[in-house]
Amino acid sequence: MTPDSPVPPAPPTATYRIQLHPGHPFAAAEADVPALAALGVSHLHLSPVLEAVPGSSHGYDVTDPTRVRAELGGEAGLRSLSRAAREHGMGLVVDIVPNHMAADPRHNQALRTVLRDGPHSPYAAWFDIDWAGGGGQMLLPVLGERVGEAGASTRVEDGELCLPGGLTLPLRAGTAHLPLPELLDAQWYRPVWWRLARTELNYRRFFTINDLIAVRVEDPAVFDATHATVLALLDEGVVHGLRVDHPDGLADPGGYLARLHERSGGRWTVIEKILADGEPLPPSWPVAGTTGYDALRHVDAVLTDPDGARTLLEQYRAFADPEPEEGGEWHSTARRAARHVVGHDLAAEVETLVRTATRVCAADLRLRDHAPWALRTAVRELLVRVPVYRPYAEQSPAETAAVLTDEAAEQARAAFDVPEEAHAVDVVRGLAAGTLTGLTDAAGAAAFRARFAQVASALHAKAVEDRAFYQYVPLLSACEVGGDPGAPALPPEAFHAFCARLQREWPGTGTVLSTHDTKRSADARARIAVLADFPHLWSEFLTGAVRRAGKDAAAAVGLPFVWAAWQTVCALLPDDGTPLSEGAGPYADRLAGALLKHAREAGLHTTWTEQDPAYEEAVERYVREGLTGPAADQLPALAERLGPYVRAHVLGAALLHLTMPGVPDVYQGSERDRRSLMDPDNRAPAPAPGAALRALGAGSRPTGLDEEKLALTATALRLRRRRPGLFGAASGHHPLTARGPAAPHCLAFGRGPADEGPQVLTAVTRLPGALDRAGGWRDTTLPLPPGRYVDLLADRDPDSGTPHPGCRVHEGEAPLTTLFAHRPVALLCRKED
Incomplete structure (x- = not known):
């Protein structure tokens, strides 16, 4: 071709x-x-x-x-x-x-042939199926009831097994004539009630999603x-x-x-x-x-007020009084969530590990006489203590030790009543780390090591990001993929160190602020993060909102949920004080979907698989009658009060993202002010920016945050495309430090070829609420590298980036009262004489 x-x-x-x-x-x-x-x-x-x-x-x-x-x-x-x-x-x-692929035998023809021909299928090697673990059959959790109850609606038609709900499955050759019980036993698969997947599943899946089967x-x-x-x-x-x-x-x-x-x-x-x-x-x-989720973590955290975040945590504990392990303390919450997931959602995956470890031990005289229950306990206790997603085969012993530490092993041993039984921890740790060598069943040991790492990654995702993030909610903006809710704020030094490492080691890495998987878009998170600038304003607003919504309504859903629900409302607030009631229908629908998902993911009152209809009805009522009812009357005033600070955070985060080391990925619609919640809300289509860009290009000045962000994004992206050498692998990251009483509130750095020094400077306002309370910029200045600089975000030609005549030129140092006079960010480019 x-x-x-x-x-x-x-x-x-x-x-x-x-x-x-x-x-x-x-x-x-x-x-x-x-x-x-x-x-x-x-x-x-x-x-x-x-x-x-x-x-x-x-x-x-x-x-x-x-x-x-x-x-x-x-x-x-x-x-x-x-x-x-x-x-x-x-x-x-x-x-x-x-x-993974879809575990859908109607459309996945490769899987369909495996169901018909079993391990003899040419596609059997595609899928991660433990045939021995299922007694020679692949478990298919596709029935809405037990197979005995489904039997009356199960029939053979045109050589296929027709199950309730319209699902048809291929039959093993020569079995179509058998009576139903014998026919089911004769297949390479076993259709069962979907609830059996939690403990009996014998194919690897994506996380805990039965509909996605893993590929080898x-x-x-x-x-x-x-x-x-x-x-x-x-x-x-x-x-x-x-x-x-x-x-x-x-x-x-x-x-x-x-x-x-x-x-x-x-x-x-x-x-x-x-x-x-x-x-x-x-x-x-x-x-x-x-x-780029690591970049998201650092951008969000460096713009979050650490003092305000601590105050919010204190207020949350006083307001909701959560148990330490149910949202009151981060590490306790994460550990409890991990224990729940490893013992429930991932029980089948743990059993696969136990079967493999049992076979490896039985094959080697040195490892015999470890009971399956002891190996199971050791597997669980070590899995919940893996501090990262997973270990890797290419890691050095020191790197592996950092994942499966001596301390973790000692804590795992404490779960055994009889110290002699705790030797199972050493066996499992050695198999997981690959430090047990010369084993009779070397293939089994390698399989255990790989599968332990795979289960660890699924556990971390499901326990932390899909459970603990919805239980520990003092500041929802920190509960994001790759984030650390226990440390929601980072100092500028940590941000600069991260950027320097990216530029040195991974200059072509991706960076993101919003994706199809983020729980809230960057601009939604900004509106929540700003609450850390004003924790007492938030407390006052929340107290009034809860009072107006009614104590009974709050009691029905629980105070931790109420706290999270009102922060979720804040995530969607427009910055101009527009009453939300004007769009209450679609707005309430979006909130209802996101908050029901929040409640199910948290798993404290209802879950995806064990739903509590009464609690879920209370959630719906709280959304319809509380969050969008009279209790929401003060939302426009709150939005208007926070608007200037939201603007600083939204524009600051965007400019950091677009100019820091790495390759920025702009999620659809996020070139403008996009306030979206978890999927599917964040996957809604967004119109292309063509008309707005043409208007700005025709000389129209940005009006409102939406157009301001679009103009900033286009300016930074066009500069990157026009002058890639300023941002690529040969560039550098040069921290700049402001001088004066408000210096900590200016985050700045330069980009440009390492041998020529900075030619483009980024400067953003950090923690604007605390800045205002301290009296503003006063006589704080930003010392500049040699050269004469103009702000590309001021009047400029939209295509070439050339400043219009009369643009202010900065040289030597820039007074921040001047630099940030019209907007809370600046993108300075060195003039070529």
């Missing part, structure tokens, strides 16, 4: 994330290409493009990795989008899903089969870069990434790796870096 185009020689300067789905296919994205090119991005970042479950709104439920999704326009539509992007100087980055890409043949289409699109220049979804779910992430790097020709690739504070990305991985 003839290549569509040569591969662009340079990595992205900035990407723009587009959520594709049947209602917004390739053709819709193509229509937006001119506007996105005008915005200044270099690459479009597409959600998964391969065949998925019909109607899927996200595409991560892949059914056929060999075909481009027909509902999006097929391969022809993707090629047309690529050509349109190239005509406007842009490339494509696509999201790939190596870890560690097998070279499986890798080749599932990646051939994407690699061909790369080779032909249709696609130019990759985003890898959830590599922590893989058996060997490092090995997978090495193979991908080799087969892709070293294309720019970022991975959805969530790093804990201080956790390094394995340096041997051949990737540009992460998708």
Whole structure:
């Protein structure tokens, strides 16, 4: 086949994330290409493009990795989008899903053949199925009732097993004539009541989602089969870069990434790796870096008031009086959540580990006589103490020890009443770390090590991000992917150190503030984070709102939920004091969906699988009659009071993101003021910025935060595209320190080639509430590097970035009262004489 185009020689300067789905296919994205090119991005970042479950709104439920999704326009539509992007100087980055596929036998034909032919199917190697663990059958948790109750509605028709609900499954050859009990026993699968999945499931899944079955890409043949289409699109220049979804779910992430790097020709690739504070990305991985949640953590935290965050925590404890392990203390809450998940949601995964460990011990005389219950206890106790997502095979002994520490092992041993039984901890720790060598069942030991790491990543995600983040709610803006709610604020020194490390080690890494997976968009989080600037104003508002909504209504849902609900309301507030009642219908619907999800994820009163209808009705009533009723009357006044500080936070976060080391990814619509909550709210389509950009380009001044953010985003992105050397691998990160009484409130740095010094300077206002209370900027100044600088956010030519005649020139130092006279941020560019 003839290549569509040569591969662009340079990595992205900035990407723009587009959520594709049947209602917004390739053709819709193509229509937006001119506007996105005008915005200044270099690459479009597409959600998964391969065949998925019909109607899927996200595409991560892949059914056929060999075909481009027909509902999006097929391969022809993707090629047309690529050509349109190239005509406007842009490339494509696509999201790939190596870890899992849809466990849907109606549409996943590879899985369907496995159900028919079992381990003899040519596709059996694709999927991570423990046939021995299921007695030779794959458990299918697809029934809404026990199989005995479903039997009356189960029949054989046209050579297939027809189950209640319309699901049909293929039959093993020669079994269609059998009576139903014998027929079910004769299959390679076992259809069961969905609740059995928690303890009996014998295929690896994505986290706890039964509908997504894991794929064994560690097998070279499986890798080749599932990646051939994407690699061909790369080779032909249709696609130019990759985003890898959830590599922590893989058996060997490092090995997978090495193979991908080799087969892709070293294309720019970022991975959805969530790093804990201080956790390094394995340096041997051949990737540009992460998708950027570590950057999100640092940008949010450096703009959060540490004193105010502590006050909010004290107020929360006084208001809600939560138990320490149910939201009163962060580490206790996270540990309790981990214990719950490992003993309930991931019980089947733990049992797989126990079976594997039991076989390894039985095969080796040194390890015999460890009871399964003791191994199970050791597995659970060590899993809940893994402080990061997972350990890796390529880690050194010291790095492994940092994950499975002596202290963790000692604490795990304390769970045993008989000290001699606690030796199981040493066995499990040695298997998980790979330090037990010379074992008879070396393959089993390797399988245990890989699976332990995979379960650890699922546990961390489900326990921390999908449970504890919804229980510990003093400041919801800190409860974000990659965040640390126990330490919601960081000093500027930590932010600069992080940026310096990125520039030194991962200059091409991705950075983000909003994604399809963030629990709240950046601008929604900004409105919550600003509450830390004004904790006493928040307390006063909340007290009045709860009183007006009624104590009985609050008691029905619980005070921790009430606190979180009103912070969620604040996340959606417009900054101009517009009464929310004008859009109360859609607004209330969005709140109701997000807060019901919040309650189920928290799991304190209702869950996804054990729903409490009475409690959920109380949540709905509180949304409809409390959050959008008379109790909300003071919301416009609160929004108006906080508006200037929200503006500083929104614009400051955006400018930091767009100019710090790394490659910024702009989530669809977030080039403007986008206030969205957790999915599906954050996946709603956003209009392209074309008309607004044209108006600004025609000389119109930005009015309101929406246009201000758009103008800032376009200015920064166009500068990155026009002068990539100022921000790329050869650039540097140069912290700048203000002088004067308000110096801590100015966060500034320079970018530019390391051998030439800073040529572009970023300066933002930090903690504006405390700044005002301290008397403002007064005589604080920002010393500037040599040269003469103009603010690109002041009057300028929108395309070239050239300042208009008469723009103020800054040299030597800039008084902050002057620099921030009209806006709380500045982007200074050195003038070329």
